[in-house]
Amino acid sequence: xxxxxxxxxxxxxxxxxxxxxxxxxxxxxxxxxxxxxxxxxxxxxxxxxxxxxxxxxxxxxxxxxxxxxxxxxxxxxxxxxxxxxxxxxxxxxxxxxxxxxxxxxxxxxxxxxxxxxxxxxxxxxxxxxxxxxxxxxxxxxxxxxxxxxxxxxxxxxxxxxxxxxxxxxxxxxxxxxxxxxxxxxxxxxxxxxxxxxxxxxxxxxxxxxxxxxxxxxxxxxxxxxxxxxxxxxxxxxxxxxx
Amino acid sequence: xxxxxxxxxxxxxxxxxxxxxxxxxxxxxxxxxxxxxxxxxxxxxxxxxxxxxxxxxxxxxxxxxxxxxxxxxxxxxxxxxxxxxxxxxxxxxxxxxxxxxxxxxxxxxxxxxxxxxxxxxxxxxxxxxxxxxxxxxxxxxxxxxxxxxxxxxxxxxxxxxxxxxxxxxxxxxxxxxxxxxxxxxxxxxxxxxxxxxxxxxxxxxxxxxxxxxxxxxxxxxxxxxxxxxxxxxxxxxxxxxxxxxxxxxxxxxxxxxxxxxxxxxxxxxxxxxxxxxxxxxxxxxxxxxxxxxxxxxxxxxxxxxxxxxxx
Amino acid sequence: xxxxxxxxxxxxxxxxxxxxxxxxxxxxxxxxxxxxxxxxxxxxxxxxxxxxxxxxxxxxxxxxxxxxxxxxxxxxxxxxxxxxxxxxxxxxxxxxxxxxxxxxxxxxxxxxxxxxxxxxxxxxxxxxxxxxxxxxxxxxxxxxxxxxxxxxxxxxxxxxxxxxxxxxxxxxxxxxxxxxxxxxxxxxxxxxxxxxxxxxxxxxxxxxxxxxxxxxxxxxxxxxxxxxxxxxxxxxxxxxxxxxxxxxxxxxxxxxxxxxxxxxxxxxxxxxxxx
Numbered sequence: 001x002x003x004x005x006x007x008x009x010x011x012x013x014x015x016x017x018x019x020x021x022x023x024x025x026x027x028x029x030x031x032x033x034x035x036x037x038x039x040x041x042x043x044x045x046x047x048x049x050x051x052x053x054x055x056x057x058x059x060x061x062x063x064x065x066x067x068x069x070x071x072x073x074x075x076x077x078x079x080x081x082x083x084x085x086x087x088x089x090x091x092x093x094x095x096x097x098x099x100x101x102x103x104x105x106x107x108x109x110x111x112x113x114x115x116x117x118x119x120x121x122x123x124x125x126x127x128x129x130x131x132x133x134x135x136x137x138x139x140x141x142x143x144x145x146x147x148x149x150x151x152x153x154x155x156x157x158x159x160x161x162x163x164x165x166x167x168x169x170x171x172x173x174x175x176x177x178x179x180x181x182x183x184x185x186x187x188x189x190x191x192x193x194x195x196x197x198x199x200x201x202x203x204x205x206x207x208x209x210x211x212x213x214x215x216x217x218x219x220x221x222x223x224x225x226x227x228x229x230x231x232x233x234x235x236x237x238x239x240x241x242x
Numbered sequence: 243x244x245x246x247x248x249x250x251x252x253x254x255x256x257x258x259x260x261x262x263x264x265x266x267x268x269x270x271x272x273x274x275x276x277x278x279x280x281x282x283x284x285x286x287x288x289x290x291x292x293x294x295x296x297x298x299x300x301x302x303x304x305x306x307x308x309x310x311x312x313x314x315x316x317x318x319x320x321x322x323x324x325x326x327x328x329x330x331x332x333x334x335x336x337x338x339x340x341x342x343x344x345x346x347x348x349x350x351x352x353x354x355x356x357x358x359x360x361x362x363x364x365x366x367x368x369x370x371x372x373x374x375x376x377x378x379x380x381x382x383x384x385x386x387x388x389x390x391x392x393x394x395x396x397x398x399x400x401x402x403x404x405x406x407x408x409x410x411x412x413x414x415x416x417x418x419x420x421x422x423x424x425x426x427x428x429x430x431x432x433x434x435x436x437x438x439x440x441x442x443x444x445x446x447x448x449x450x451x452x453x454x455x456x457x458x459x460x461x462x463x464x465x466x467x468x469x470x471x472x473x474x475x476x477x478x479x480x481x482x483x484x485x486x487x488x489x490x491x492x493x494x495x496x497x498x499x500x501x502x503x504x505x506x507x508x509x510x511x512x513x514x515x516x517x518x519x520x521x522x523x524x525x526x527x528x529x530x531x532x533x534x535x536x537x538x539x540x541x542x543x544x545x546x547x548x549x550x551x552x553x
Numbered sequence: 554x555x556x557x558x559x560x561x562x563x564x565x566x567x568x569x570x571x572x573x574x575x576x577x578x579x580x581x582x583x584x585x586x587x588x589x590x591x592x593x594x595x596x597x598x599x600x601x602x603x604x605x606x607x608x609x610x611x612x613x614x615x616x617x618x619x620x621x622x623x624x625x626x627x628x629x630x631x632x633x634x635x636x637x638x639x640x641x642x643x644x645x646x647x648x649x650x651x652x653x654x655x656x657x658x659x660x661x662x663x664x665x666x667x668x669x670x671x672x673x674x675x676x677x678x679x680x681x682x683x684x685x686x687x688x689x690x691x692x693x694x695x696x697x698x699x700x701x702x703x704x705x706x707x708x709x710x711x712x713x714x715x716x717x718x719x720x721x722x723x724x725x726x727x728x729x730x731x732x733x734x735x736x737x738x739x740x741x742x743x744x745x746x747x748x749x750x751x752x753x754x755x756x757x758x759x760x761x762x763x764x765x766x767x768x769x770x771x772x773x774x775x776x777x778x779x780x781x782x783x784x785x786x787x788x789x790x791x792x793x794x795x796x797x798x799x800x801x802x803x804x805x806x807x808x809x810x811x812x813x814x815x816x817x818x819x820x821x822x823x824x825x826x827x828x
Contacts, residue, residue, distance in 0.1 A: 026816030027823050068805060070812040093791045093805045094600055114765065114787050115758040129769055390673065403651040407658075407688025411673070411680045414687065417694055418677055418716050483694040 011080065012042035013182050013213035014066065014104075019075035019089070021061055035061040039075070041232050043182065048204065048214040048227045053234035059217045060109075062234060063184050065089075066215065067106045068096045079103060079182065101130070106184045107175035111159060111167045119145070119162075120155045123173045130178070137177075144173040148199055164191045176203050183207055185216035189223050201226045266313040266346040272296055276314035276469070280460060283471035288433030289401070290384050295467040305338060306464030308361045308380035312342065315376060315460070316359060321349045323357035328365035328506065328523030335363075352526050364427075366448040368505045368527040371457035373474065379442045381463040384470065386430045386440040406438045409481055417486055426491065432479045433472055446480065447490045447506045453478040497522045500531035501538040516545030574636055575600050576742055576774050577622065582631030584621050590798040591617035593630070597793060597803065601741065604768055604775040606789035606806060608782060608821070614798040616746060619778045623663060623744045624653045635660075638741060658688050662735030662743035666750045668727035671734070672719045678705060678730055679715045685738040704733035708763060725756035729763065736767060745777045749784055761787055782825055786810055794818045 021035040035058035043049045051059040064070040066077055068088050077088040081103045086095055100106075105126075113122050120141050127137035145155060148169040154162065159170050172188050185204070189197045197220065204214055204227045218224045224231075264270065272294075279293035298306040312322070322342050326334040330352040338361060339350045351357050354367040361378040371377065387397040390408045400406070409430050416424045429446035433439045441449060442461060452459060452472060459472040472478060482488040496503045498519045508523040519542045522528035575598035583593035592614035599605055607615045620626035622633055624645050633645035637660055643652070657663065665671040672681055679701035686697050702712050708729035710722075719727050728748065735743060748764065749757040765788060768775055779785050785792055789806040794815065802815040813819045 023812075024814070026819050064811070069807050071804070071808055071814070094603070096805055097603075097790055112786075114762050116755075117758075117762050390676070399650070403654060405654065405688065407684055410687040410692070411676060411684050414680050414683055414694065414697060415676060418679055418698070482692075484692050485694050 010044065012078075013045050014043040014077065014079045014215070016041045016062075016066070017076045017078065019062070019065065019072050019077065021058070021065060021070065021072045036234065039234075043213040043215045045181070045211045045213045046208050047229040048208055048216065049230045049232055050224055050228040051215065051217050051234050052224070052231050057234045059234045060186055063186050063215065063217060067100070067104060067184055069106075103180060104182045104184060105175055105178065105180035107172055107186065107188050109168075109186050109190065111171040111174075113159070115160055116158045118156050119150065119159050119170055122159065122170060123177055126174065126178050140177050141173065144177055145170075147203075148173055149196060165193065165196070168192060169196060172200060172203070176207070179207065179210055179212060181211070182213045182215070185214065185218075187217050187219060189218060189220050197223060263345045265318070266316045266342065266348075267298075268296065268310065268313045272310075273314040276310055279469050280311065280314065280471060283460070283469050284458070284473050286437070287472055287476050288437030288439040288470060290468040290470045292467055293469050295464045298464065299341075300337075302465040303382060304334060305361070305363055305380035307462030307466075307469070308363070308378050308464075309338060309341070309462075310464060311378045311460050311462040311469060312359055312361050313346070315378075316342070316346055316348060318346070318348065320358045321351050321356055323351050323354065323360045323526075324362070325360070325365055325367065325524075325526075326363045328367075328508070329525045331525060353530075354526055364443050364445070365506070365523060366444065366451045368502075368522070368524045369530075371451075371455055373456040375457040377455075377457050377459045379444075379459065379461040381440070381442040381461045381468075382465070383428075384440055384461065384463040384466050384468040386428075386438050401437060404436070406432075406481075409438055410483070413481060413483065413486075417483070423482065423486055423488070429488075430481050432481060434476050435479075438481070439470060439472075439478075445491065445506055446488075449478070449480045449488070450490065493520060495520055495543070496538060497528060498538040498540050498542070500528045500536045502528070502531055502536070512542045517542040518545070519543070574640065576603075576636055577776075578632075578634040579622055580632050580634075582618075582621055582633060583629045584617050584626055585629045590614070591626075592621070592795065592798045595631075595793075595800050597800075599742075599774050599776065601774055602768075602772045603791065604773075604777060604789045606777045606779060606785035606792045607795060608779060608785050608792060609795035610780060610821075613795040615778045615780075615795045617798075618795065619744055619746055619776060622776065623661065624648065624657070625663075635742070658685050659738055660741050662738075662740040664728075664731055664735055664743060664745040664748050666747040668719065668724070668731045671731040672727060674720050675718060677716045677718055678710070678722075681719065681730060681734045682737050684734065689738060700737055704737050705730075707767070708733045709759075723756075725752055725760060728752060728760060732764070732767070736771065736773075739771070740773070742774045742776070745775060747779055747781075748777070749779070749781065757784075764788060782810060782822065794821065 016039055019039040020037045023033045023035065025031045025033065039062065041049065051062060053059055061070055065072050066088065072089050075089060078085055079088055079099060081099050086099060088096065088099065120138060123141035123145060124137040127140060128134060150166060150169055159167050162170065168188065168191055189200050192200065201223055207214060275294055279291045283289065283291045295307065296310060298309055300306060322339060324335040324338045326332040329335065342348055343350055354360065354369040357375065359376050359378060360367065363380045366377065385397055387400055387408065389412055391397050391400065413423050413425065427445045428440055428443045429449055431439055431441055431449060431452065441452060454475055454477060456474050458474055461470045480488040493507050497505060497507060499521050502522055505522045505524060505527060507520040510519045510521055512519050577599040580596050582595050584591040595618055597605065607618055609615045617626065621628055628646040635643045635645055637643065643656065663671065679698055682701040682704050683697040686700060691697055701715055705712055705715055710726055710729060719730055722730060749760050752760060761784065767773065777788060786806055792804065792806040792809045793800045794802040794809060794817065796817040802809055802813065802818045809818060810822055813822050
């Protein structure tokens with residue numbers, strides 16, 4: 001494992017330049033909280049970049065910014081989207097929707113879905129929204145659910161009543177059902193047992209082998225060791241030259 | 243059911259009329275107003291023209307719209323026939339004939355071919371109408387879209403924009419509920435390919451008679467204050483579906499009195515056991531056929547399970 | 554059933570990003586109730602297949618905005634352009650009544666909060682669904698009836714309820730019937746005013762799922778007015794937050810909800826009860 005970015009000739013899948021983010025909380029007297037300031041990093045195809053740092057350092061905020069879930073105050077997040085290079089920080093909602101559909105996948109910490117929709121449908125959804133055949137999409141969903149050890153009796157049930165670990169595995173299956181050029185992972189292994197953690201490591205390694213640029217937050221050191229190619233230190237309010 | 247011809251009228255009768263009333267009851271200004279509305283109605287076939295309906299010496303629902311039209315178009319040489327449900331001798335028909343004899347002194351008749359103006363409620367005579375004749379229909383509810391749309395503003399807009407989808411919704415509902423288009427009277431028609439029109443409570447049997455008819459057809463609704471018209475030789479199409487085409491009523495048996503198989507039959511219950519006789523609703527037509535020697539079997543039918551009608 | 558699907562395409566190609574032009578372009582629109590502002594200075598574009606939520610509290614102007622962009626309320630200022638399937642632009646503010654109503658029964662749909670406002674309560678479900686087809690000139694009873702059956706199936710209502718009137722339906726079924734009635738003519742743009750507003754929470758979830766499936770499978774563009782931020786999050790791609798007649802924040806739905814910038818949006822988001 002190296003601490004600094006590997007110099008490379010190929011253009012990055014995703015590059016963050018001079019990125020800053022400050023929250024202003026109007027409901028609490030206009031308090032300003034700086035998440036990070038002037039960040040620079042690159043994610044490359046086939047590699048895994050791990051965001052590392054203490055809790056509250058802004059790792060999640062950075063990851064969410066890359067998915068355009070958060071809006072940075074200044075700087076750019078440039079991503080290779082098909083044949084184009086797009087700055088996520090300034091892209092139109094329409095461009096971002098296209099990027100999320102075709103280029104960037106995201107596995108969040110929590111499963112957030114329509115109540116009463118079955119697990120199988122939730123996992124298959126991203127394939128279906130691409131217009132994929134329903135049978136084929138379900139086949140893929142079944143394979144992933146099986147691999148992540150979700151018991152078959154749960155497939156037709158909505159995941160609202162599942163345990164934390166089960167919900168997270170459904171969320172992972174949902175994120176990995178399609179291969180995106182860039183995949184963002186926010187603590188995907190947080191509440192998993194060792195066996196399932198191993199499966200997630202394999203899934204990440206397979207994604208990398210497929211050429212996917214993975215950016216992730218992993219608190220579990222073993223997972224970090226297993227998947228990371230580059231470690232990026234995030235420290236609140238500091239400038240990082242990775 | 244004898245055919246009577248009361249074309250006779252005395253000079254005294256006429257003089258009395260002139261003394262007591264303006265010719266044909268309505269004043270000249272009112273008649274002019276009605277005629278202007280009728281001219282517009284003829285110019286725009288099927289379109290409902292508002293007019294200033296007057297109080298008539300009879301209740302609404304007794305043909306006040308039809309009477310105002312008859313009064314407005316009537317001249318001294320006209321010959322008037324009035325039918326109610328096809329018959330010349332029901333109360334309504336007799337009263338209206340006698341009304342016009344009194345207030346206009348015009349000749350009246352029961353023979354379709356002799357009449358120049360035929361005011362009707364619920365039927366078109368079986369005998370084919372001719373050029374020069376005028377049919378005057380008494381209409382209770384002139385708006386065919388009223389069934390599904392209570393707002394007058396909206397129905398007028400729908401007519402203006404030719405939005406007639408809901409007329410077919412009505413027919414759809416009929417088929418969905420009864421397996422066929424069960425609407426058997428006041429069956430909606432499209433006039434001149436443009437306006438959907440209510441033909442008044444006419445049995446749908448008579449709808450084809452309105453199509454390409456040589457006579458002028460005028461419709462009056464007194465309470466609703468609307469007149470509309472079908473000029474001679476205008477296309478009148480009954481609305482339908484491709485797979486449920488428009489069809490008129492037919493009967494299993496001919497008229498019990500004249501043996502006609504082509505006329506609209508009324509059902510008359512003849513005894514307490516419910517036995518019934520099927521006879522022509524058009525009394526003039528039936529009498530004329532009998533005079534020509536046509537005879538029906540005269541036999542009542544035992545109380546049936548159904549109505550004896552077949553669509 | 555094959556006749557139905559051939560005449561009324563029930564599925565469309567998935568959203569194509571290369572579609573050059575927006576379906577709906579709203580520029581600087583305003584509506585004044587006398588001297589009071591209903592809504593003002595609103596601009597946005599909507600592309601085929603996009604779901605846009607307009608959120609805000611009662612009286613914020615969201616329903617006024619929905620009514621002006623759907624041509625049901627006159628514009629005081631600004632312009633609205635709709636492009637039909639053939640790319641033909643329509644100036645909605647100056648469109649003759651007839652053309653506007655034709656759009657509303659062919660390329661557009663309008664789902665009311667209360668099914669009673671959008672259904673003919675005395676007409677059977679089949680008649681309700683078939684009305685648009687008949688209004689567009691369909692004259693084959695069998696075809697209309699098959700379309701009715703197919704749409705009942707798609708909105709998960711048993712086929713044997715086809716000849717029942719909506720008065721005999723539950724609230725959730727009525728709302729699903731209203732959706733079917735709107736979608737039967739394969740509209741490209743559907744306006745929805747609090748479609749889940751009057752329903753029990755359990756029924757809401759099912760309707761949300763159904764709406765999302767239909768939106769995805771039919772490539773519908775939707776303008777959705779709701780005060781329920783959770784509904785907006787689950788259905789919408791993009792969001793406008795309205796406050797006192799003005800749009801105070803706009804953007805991706807999840808971005809607006811997870812990283813709200815405007816004080817009012819922050820207040821709105823922080824006021825959600827955590828279930």
